[in-house]
Amino acid sequence: MGSLKTHVFENVVYKIKTVKEGCFKNSSKSEEEKMILKGISGIVSPGEMLAILGPSGSGKTTLLTGLGGRLVNGHLDGAITFNSKPFSNAMKRNTGFVTQDDVLYPHLTVTETLVFTALLRLPKTFSIEEKTVHAEAIIPQLGLTKCKDSIIGGPLLRGVSGGERKRVSIGQEMLINPSLLFLDEPTSGLDSTTALRIVSTLKDLAMGGRTVVMTIHQPSSRLFYMFDKVLLLSDGNPLYFGRGEDAMGYFSGIGFSPLVAMNPSDFLLDLSSGTLSDDPRVLSEGPRVDPTSVKQTLVVAFKTNLAENLKEQLKESEIQQVEEKLHEKKFNQWSNTWWQQFSVILRRGLKERKHESFSGLKVGQVLAVAFLCGLLWWKSNNIQDQIGLLFFYTNFWEFFPMFQAIFTFPQERLMLKKERSSGMYRLSAYFMARTVGDLPMELALPSIFTVITYWMAGLKPSVRSFFATLFSLLVNVLVSQGLGLAIGAMFMDQKSATVLGSVIMLSFTLAGGYFVQHVPSFISWIKYISISQYAYKLLLVSQYSPGETYSCGVNTTCLIEDFPSIKPLGLGDKATSVVALAIMLLGYRFLAYVILMRIGVTKK
Incomplete structure (x- = not known):
């Protein structure tokens, strides 16, 4: 892959202001600036899959959200580029982003979910028939053929399985054929077999020329060796960046190696947490090592052994550093006209909410x-x-x-946030469609009454x-x-x-x-x-x-x-x-x- 198609993030720093209250009820409040990400760099090219590892609170999701241009609070600094250009809202519209929680309409079928997404996200140069065909073509690619006519379901509504829901979420992002795909914990809550199927699908997508970046908490050893590159974080600090298969060798070379065979991801997470096993047969460091000192040792080791090499890779990519705060001017081009957005959202809303609006309970109550x-x-x-x-x-x-x-x-906040952050439609189109869609039942019931x-x-x-x-x-x-x-x-x-x-x-x-x-x-x-x-x-x-x-x-x-x-x-x-x-x-x-x-x- 050429360097002009490389996704680079260099010295990414993220700070957020927190309010600190005094000890007494009437004491004054003061603002403190907390650094969440502390100078993280990396480079990933098309055909590669980068996994961001680390314990809870290490900054994985924050980094992924920042790289995807979806942070709305705080202050993000650093050079974030793709195709040698600053990562902007223009690029974000053509970037896939799959959140950890699958935000989907429960009463729509798999096919309907993908078709409505295609109608909203694909450009107006495509006809409705072409958009529908494109959405249906995604279904076999993701192994969703058997459940294509099944409803998504929800907590109180039986629908497709967790793995199928995740693949539907991935399919929604694949509709725009993104060059860059971000995923936050795509295997969360799934069994090992389903998780392997999901990551295998993502690996195939990467091998097709896409760049895949994901966070993952504790992958199995089979999943770990599927990652082309691994970024290990601890308290916002990078501890390792490089090929996944080289990670164990690197940590062994700086004095941290397991004495028995174990899952590489388990070993890396132990190190990033600063906790070493009390059993000396497992880790050569021995028992009761101070977690803070372990983390500091690993941070210093990264700066000594890997940071310079990473800088050389960034130089070789010939991409200049650009101060990108991800809060620049709005990108005003939309895939579809206002009327097209309104009509699609209206039809989708009527189909999704007809079960609730025309429920026997509500009608019976009024009667x-x-x-x-x-x-x-x-x-x-x-x-x-x-x-x-x-x-x-x-x-x-x-x-x-x-x-x-x-x-x-309140019920649609997550869906609205997800779709608006992807630039799917104007807020005015959504607002009018949502308001008009509620009118039939809002006016029918009082009329009958x-x-x-x-x-x-x-x-x-x-x-x-x-x-x-x-x-x-x-x-x-x-x-x-x-x-x-x-x-x-x-x-x-x-x-x-x-x-x-x-x-x-x-x-x-x-x-x-x-x-x-x-x-x-x-x-x-x-x-x-x-x-x-x-x-x-x-x-x-x-x-x-x-x-x-x-x-x-x-x-x-x-x-x-x-x-x-x-x-x-x-x-x-x-x-x-x-x-x-x-x-x-x-x-x-x-x-x-x-x-x-x-x-x-x-x-x-």
């Missing part, structure tokens, strides 16, 4: 409440009871859609009044859904978002004009931002008109606008409620979008 309301308010002629039903409309169809929406972004309860409860038998009620209810649903999206995006934690959402919605409900009709002036501002008040007023206006009368005593009639539960809100100025809800409808969704833009899921 049960609807019929219960219809029976409780059966043909009611009492105005106070009818007003109570209208406020229940407002209350129920604020809480229900809000809590459904709160879970939207209204049809059932409206006529059972004996509300005004007028087509105009019915559709005015339905319109008011649907606007209430969409505004509450927008509030839920904003709260979910703000916290990305379902428990915290649920607590805040409950408090906000209860505040809106109490100030909505039904429970407390004379709100004290010092807290009356709540009613002006209350969804409940505006939606409740629209529902009242849909049923009652100024000038109508009702029986308020024996042979006595009163104006409907003077009814005690209606008078504080009144039946006029309908436009204000419509405008207020319209502003909230757009405002909450815009707020959710802005929050998503500012958090880590959008950083590439």
Whole structure:
């Protein structure tokens, strides 16, 4: 392989600021800068597979994430180049990155998962048919033919095996035919046979001219000797870089050699942990050696014996050092148009979430409440009871859609982070597709609820009044859904978002004009931002008109606008409620979008 196709990382240093609190509760906090990676260098060419080894906390994943351009916090310095150019966002779009956890949609089949990924990641110069054929061609290459029509599955849903899930994740990255493929712990949680199959697949990919870089915790001896190069880390320091088959000889040459045959990776991990066996038959160093001194000895040995040789390799590659912090200008070219991204994400979302959106439990819940309301308010002629039903409309169809929406972004955070970091689509395309995809069920259920309860409860038998009620209810649903999206995006934690959402919605409900009709002036501002008040007023206006009368005593009639539960809100100025809800409808969704833009899921 020519040097112009070599991936080089030289003197990579990564620092992150940590907050240190004082000993006492009110003591001041101070920031400390912690160095995670301490000058790591390496070189790997097409056709080679590099394994990054080390114990937990040694910096393996941090280094891999930094090399793949996916670190979003901290400060990364060093020269990271590929094809003699700084590793940029332009290259990242054509680089494969497989995370340790397989982030996949559980209800999609293997074929559907790969096809939707191909539709999003392959350039628009390919037709839909060509993208589909390309995705299906990956399946036999990864040995997924037998399970191609099986769903992925999840913790509570039976699907493909762990090894097959991992190969699907690899297949998603292989669709773009990457020259450089990063994998974080691809054998984690797999049995030795499945792990061997995965690494063998990766070895075949490397031999096809690709560069494969992976982290791996404790490979078997069979896996170890498949690696062309090995990088051993300890506390962010390099202890070894070179051919895998030469590792044991190197450590033996500096005085660290096992006296009995053992798995090379086990031996290397023992050394990088600074722990040597207490059994003198295993290691020549003898028992009870201080771990810190062992690590220091190995770090010094690396600088003395390997560092200079590695520098010579870097010089021979004729690649200049480039200070690359991986935070440079954004790359604005996309594989597909906005509309193509929107349509694919929308179709994928509808296919994935139809099992949840149209679940019997959710439909049954709404139908049960609807019929219960219809029976409780059966043909009611009492105005106070009818007003109570209208406020229940407002209350129920604020809480229900809000809590459904709160879970939207927290549940999809990992998927959104994975796909956005790969540059698969614009955030706006995802946001619009996700919002539009939820509309069918969000609007269908309240419509069914209204049809059932409206006529059972004996509300005004007028087509105009019915559709005015339905319109008011649907606007209430969409505004509450927008509030839920904003709260979910703000916290990305379902428990915290649920607590805040409950408090906000209860505040809106109490100030909505039904429970407390004379709100004290010092807290009356709540009613002006209350969804409940505006939606409740629209529902009242849909049923009652100024000038109508009702029986308020024996042979006595009163104006409907003077009814005690209606008078504080009144039946006029309908436009204000419509405008207020319209502003909230757009405002909450815009707020959710802005929050998503500012958090880590959008950083590439």
